[in-house]
Amino acid sequence: MNRNCSYQARLKDQNLAYQLLSRKLRTTIVNRVIKSLRPKDLLNIYHSIHQERPISGAVPKIEAIPHSRESFLFMALFASIYRSASRVDIKTDIDVEAIIFAWDYFCQKFPGHIRERRPYGRLRPANFDEAWVIAEALKQGSADLRYCSSCKRNFFIIYGSLYHPICQVCQMDNLRRNTKTSMAN
Numbered sequence: 001m002n003r004n005c006s007y008q009a010r011l012k013d014q015n016l017a018y019q020l021l022s023r024k025l026r027t028t029i030v031n032r033v034i035k036s037l038r039p040k041d042l043l044n045i046y047h048s049i050h051q052e053r054p055i056s057g058a059v060p061k062i063e064a065i066p067h068s069r070e071s072f073l074f075m076a077l078f079a080s081i082y083r084s085a086s087r088v089d090i091k092t093d094i095d096v097e098a099i100i101f102a103w104d105y106f107c108q109k110f111p112g113h114i115r116e117r118r119p120y121g122r123l124r125p126a127n128f129d130e131a132w133v134i135a136e137a138l139k140q141g142s143a144d145l146r147y148c149s150s151c152k153r154n155f156f157i158i159y160g161s162l163y164h165p166i167c168q169v170c171q172m173d174n175l176r177r178n179t180k181t182s183m184a185n
């Protein structure tokens, strides 16, 4: 690699680090994607953007993200935007630009509902870490986006979750119908 090329590569990495850290992605995740910058460099970039230290703690697990059936509706929306924007097969690869695009769109669509810190509501992903974890889970096969032939919508499933891998829109409709029937009886 010649000097010019490595300079350009470093500049490209710095730009990407800026893009990811300005959306508050955990430095541990950024570190997995960008190898040319040291963890200390990432912390410095984060601090220079936000004037605060990054949120510490473990990266969220995909099974722990949804707290209600409704969360799956939002996750399906996010995953659908991500899949449409992606230029790779999201089941085998990660498209960083598509995650950024989907996340920015999601934030625009639900302004004021995005939580950076706990307590999180039903609207998930609640922050860019969760958005990233969703994309990663789709690649690893621990989550999937499927099409429901009954309600004609995409639905999101997480394997090994407390919620069964079924369409939660139809499931909520069924539960509502059952409640009405039992109240009528």
Ligand SMILES: [Zn+2]
Residues within 6 Å of the ligand: 148, 149, 150, 151, 152, 153, 155, 167, 168, 169, 170, 171
């Ligand atoms: Zn359905």
